[in-house]
Amino acid sequence: MTLTPALELTGLEYAYRRNVALRGVTVVVAPGEVVAVTGASGCGKSTLLHCAAGILEPDAGTVRVTGQDLSALAEQDRSALRRTRIGIVLQFGQLVPDLSLADNVALPLLLGGARRDPARAAAVQWLDRVGIADHADAVPAQLSGGQTQRAAIARALITDPSVVLADEPTGSVDSQAGQDLLKVLLQSTRDRGAALVMVTHDNLLAASADREIRLRDGKIQHEVTLR
């Protein structure tokens, strides 16, 4: 039996006006697999991730999440799928500044219609898993970069997504905090059986992946299995 891939990007093309960022990139990620997408600045790796997350709509090609073609879904269904099957961790956390950490982490559940109390309880549980339950009532400005990223990881995983997409997840913290954060990210995604796609220019981060895909000028330059 062949498992449905967690994520299937087929022939993705994308251009920012005249600047071509992706030139027909195909990537298939198995459930539970950890993939590092690497390459120099401007190679197209963040654009690839944003297309996979549904933040950008590719000019050509398809994005399938657990077999569902994003472009074939009605807007409402696409939003629901993005909210429940995809978790996103960006470089600077991108938490809502006025909300407490618990409310930030609970947000995907609340947007999906969950009631406030159970959503908040689940958020506090997740903050505990990533080691910052003591800060549940703090707002993002009161936290370090590493703590903010831990909250972003909790928010990405609270809906039990099939795939977590992380863009330079340790890029805003120093190297020791980055290693600690990486352990939390890998452990949390593995515990839930989610696939993880990390965009990074950091070799120490890429080393922890099962597979490395390196982009150059919007195309796959090489792909190697690391595990």
Added chain:
Amino acid sequence: MATAELVLGLLSRAPAHGYDVKRGHDAWFPDGRPLAFGQVYTTLARLERDGLVEVTEKTSGGGPDRTVYAITEKGRKHLDDWLADPVPPAWGTADEMIRKLVTALRTGGDATSFLARQRAGHLRRIRELQELPPASGDPTTNLVRSYLVTHLDADLRWLDLALDRLTDDKESS
């Protein structure tokens, strides 16, 4: 490889048997290759011949080796000189990675695939080092590990550069 000087360093703490020298070496470098017994004894014999160590106790018979070695004054001087002398920066062209790349490029071999496989090998080694149990309370071993990771990372940056250049050359030709 400076095995002789490492043996002198180990003996500078206290006289020891060959077995203790081997164990001491392996404890100093827990992530490295263990020192072979044969190498310990040939090194001790050479150091004794050169007057850098001396035998202070010897029991013969059917039991295990009971020869105890101690560092001499001459040996201590040699060790101090060795520690004071900075290591000459490596000649990069002696590195096997460079030799393989140059040979592949000069003979029309598949240099890009070689570099990609080399990159994977380096990434795997970094992961092995990252996954080792923490050497808590042993700052020396942690320093050695960070040296290894930093060097692998530097190699990887160069491998990226080389891969990008070869890819650009291939596309522009």
